[in-house]
Amino acid sequence: MDLRTMTQSLVTLAEDNMAFFSSQGPGETARRLSNVFAGVREQALGLEPTLGQLLGVAHHFDLDTETPANGYRSLVHTARCCLAHLLHKSRYVASNRKSIFFRASHNLAELEAYLAALTQLRAMAYYAQRLLTINRPGVLFFEGDEGLTADFLQEYVTLHKGCFYGRCLGFQFTPAIRPFLQTLSIGLVSFGEHYKRNETGLSVTASSLFTGGRFAIDPELRGAEFERIIQNLDVHFWKAFWNITEIEVLSSLANMASTTVRVSRLLSLPPEAFEMPLTSDPRLTVTISPPLAHTGPAPVLARLISYDLREGQDSKVLNSLAKSEGPRLELRPRPHQAPRSRALVVHIHGGGFVAQTSKSHEPYLKNWAQELGVPIFSIDYSLAPEAPFPRALEECFFAYCWAVKHCDLLGSTGERICLAGDSAGGNLCITVSLRAAAYGVRVPDGIMAAYPVTTLQSSASPSRLLSLMDPLLPLSVLSKCVSAYSGTEAEDHFDSDQKALGVMGLVQRDTSLFLRDLRLGASSWLNSFLELSGRKPQKTTSPTTESVRPTESMRRSVSEAALAQPEGLLGTDTLKKLTIKDLSNSEPSDSPEMSQSMETLGPSTPSDVNFFLRPGNSQEEAEAKDEVKPMDGVPRVRAAFPEGFHPRRSSQGVLHMPLYSSPIVKNPFMSPLLAPDSMLKTLPPVHLVACALDPMLDDSVMFARRLRDLGQPVTLKVVEDLPHGFLSLAALCRETRQATEFCVQRIRLILTPPAAPLN
Structure with a gap:
């Protein structure tokens, strides 16, 4: 169904439902149902022309006719998905509204939620429209004035995202x-409640199991808490949450479901310099020094994974480098050694430069080792903010050169070498190749980068607008990761109280905290179900306190909660009266459900880098631009919206994101998209696999276009309907398995020697 037909069908159904519920008397539910369908009609009619304009010119931003993908298409597709869901729900209501089994409250809550989403998508479409009119033809990243950049920032800070x-x-x-994303979001908000009170990942995870019940049965509460967390918690929280998969119990469960391999060994590469031959003249060598940035020389960890035990993998030299990971039980007889493979895959994991290791990615790497039949050498680089740029790049380059020089120990002859990575790892694969070319040593035979970030510069693009709604890559989280990697975020000092406790003290403290939270969590879980069923749990009162009022049987929906906001935040005030200062003065909610999170989250920490900002020349300039001055009394932030349209505003308070970006993000070894042509021409064939709904999609499209314009071999495969990070979800469903297979095909293409010319 085309966009116009879908919109007209939705408008017709909305008008019919609106007329029906308007005639049902003065009941509150009927009134709200009538209002929500009126809102659906208004937003659909307002959104359709903008989406039509974006779709009409989107093909100009594609890489080629065989790859119809860019941020404009993704934004239109996302809005169509929302319209399609509202169309389906409107048809259901029209068909069942007279039935005695029609659940009015349930359908009302869902309609109000999707109406809120449609309203915010309309705001995003207007900003994409502004990018379209300002950017140069074919350019996806924003290159306009800094005043407009500030407008984007203010919209992000104030738009409702819950x-x-x-x-x-x-x-x-x-x-x-979707079930996985729902489980992930419940775990995230539950983890956030306990993050500030417990310090060990296992204790936090276990305590979250009981408190997650109320977030499972109350989507509105979950959305509000999710928004609060992404705006307030620092990069150390995200590091802790993303590293949950590193816990031994969880990693063991994941490995049980993955392919069984003969070799999976963690190696510690000594920080010793060695010589590498130059590709231009193998008689000459260059010294590869160990990583030195920030923390000085230290061993570099890497994991060797091989489906078969091959020659060299059981040598004394390699055994001396092996790092113990605990006792392992060998249940099968020792196999004969297979000959060395002709190829080798050097892998660099993702994780926003701040989290995860090869252990997190081991399940799909084992599958790769079986399907490709080659050893995989996965590098565990040091993570930010403790080790900012260029430490990770230095370690990955050092480990790559070590693997090339000692490939015989890894079970390979090294005839063909592929660099493969995802997300931040994809960025490092590209920059390691650039560094290898700069040193004059062997570059890999090809690169497979899955959904890589190719520019860390603070530039807006249509796909990056999707970070306003992406559950895996929210914009504030991206900004925190970039700040950590660029070294502009201060590192928290280790708690002196923990040092005083010692190891046994920490164990005793965490045990007592775990038992306490287990009791409180179970009580909270039980109370949530009692509230849902309309029962009032027994509460003890002291003589000096008043009796506690009965709890509500059902929580308020999204629209009801919005009524508690200041008038200006709802968009009921005129545009000229509402300023960013007004928004920042909104009071936080005092509801009992929110009080615990308000204590644990604490004040927000400013992030120094964000994707909607451009770097200034000095700190003074950045501070001067931190507050955008209105023109003729009207804030510039409102100029993108037509008169009468008011997007919903956040009730979580304003996150301060200063208009400052470190100049280091322009470094081509940090943002390869910004590298000069002479550097990009040194790259081997690059194979990119991106996601159509990923905020990083435009990074891949523009990087592929730059390489193609230079005559460099490059391919781009865009998978549909999957989120960023699908490689870690390879076993989840058919779609993720197919997308993972695309990556394997690209690696196999790199590892296959070119056919010999016919004589």
Whole structure:
């Protein structure tokens, strides 16, 4: 169904439902249903022309006719998904509204949630429209004036985002992925409640199991808490949450479901310099020094994975480098050694430069080792913010050169070498190749980069607008990761109280905290179900306190909660009266459900780098631009919206994101998209696999276009309906398995020697 037909069908159904519920008397539910369908009609009619304009010119931003993908198409597709869901729900209501089994409250809550999402998508479409009119033809990244950049920042700070993390969570993705995203979001908000009180990952994870119940049964509460967390918690929280998969119990469960391999060994590469031959003249060598940045020389860790035990992998030299990971039980007889493979895959994991290791990615790497039949050498680089740029690049380059020089120990002859990585690892694969070319040593035979970030510069693009609603890559989280990697975020000092406790003291403290939270969590879980069923749990009162009022049987929906906001935040005030200062003065909610999170989250920490900002020349200039001055009394932030349209504003308070970006993000070894032509011409064939709904999509499209314009061999495969990070979800559903297979095909293409010319 084309966009116009879908919109007209939705408007017709909305008008019919609106007329029906308007005639049902003065009841509150009927009134709200009538209002929500009126809102659906208004937003659909307002959104359709903008989407039509974006879709009409989107083909100018594609890499080629065989690859119809860019941020404009993704934004239109996301809006169509929201319209399609509202169309389906409107048809259901029209067909069942007279039935005695029609659940009015349930359908009302879902309609209100998707109406909120549609309203915010309309705001995003207007900003994409502004990018379209300002950017040069074919350019996806924003290159306008800094005043407009500040407008984008202010929109991000103030726009309501919780609606995308509640009932509407993951509506744009394939249905098979949504249960996982819902589970992830419940775990995230539960983990956030306990993060500040417990310090060990296992204790936090266990305590979160019981408190997650109320977030599972209350999507509105979950969405509000999700938005609060992404705006307030620092990069150390995200590092802790993303590293949950590193816990021994969880990693063991993941490995049980993955392919069994003969070799999976963690190696510690000594920080010793060695010589590498130059590709231009193998008689000459260059010294590869160990990593030195920030922390000085130290061993570099890497994991060797091989489906078969090959020659060299059981040598005394390699055994001396092996790092113990605990006792392992060998259940099978020792196999004969297979000959060395002709190829080798050097892998660099993702994780936003701040989290995860090869252990997190081991399940799909084992599958790769079986399917490709080659050893895989996965590098564990040091993570930010403790080790900012260029430490990770230095370690990855050092480990890559070590693997090339000692490939015989890894079970390979090294005839063909592929660099493969995802997300931040894809960025490092490209920059390691650039560094190898700069040193004059062997570059890999090809690069497979899955959904890589190719520029860390603070530039807006249509796909990066999707970070306003992406559950895996929210914009504030991206900004925190970039700040950590660029070294502009201060590192928290280790708690002196923990040092005083010692190891046994920490164990005793965490045990007592775990038992306490287990009791409180179970009580909270039980109370949530009692509230849902309308029962009032027994509460003890002291003589000096008043009796506690009965709890509500059902929580307020999204729209009801919005009524508690200041008038200006709802968009009911005129545009000229509402300023960013007004928004920053909004009071936080005092509801009992929010009080615990308000204590644990604490004040927000400013992030020094964000994707909607451009670097200034000095700190003074940045501070001067931190507050955008209105023109003729009207804030510039409002100029993108037509008169009468008011997007929903956040009730979580304003996150301060200063208009400052470190100049280091322009370094081509940090943002390869910004590298000069002479550097990009040294790259081997590059194979990119991107996601159509990924905020990083435009990074891949523009990088592929730059390489193609230079005559460099490059391919781009864009998979549909999957989120960023699908490699880690390879076993989840058919769609993720197919996308992972695309990556394997690209690696196999690199490892296959070119056919000999016919004589």
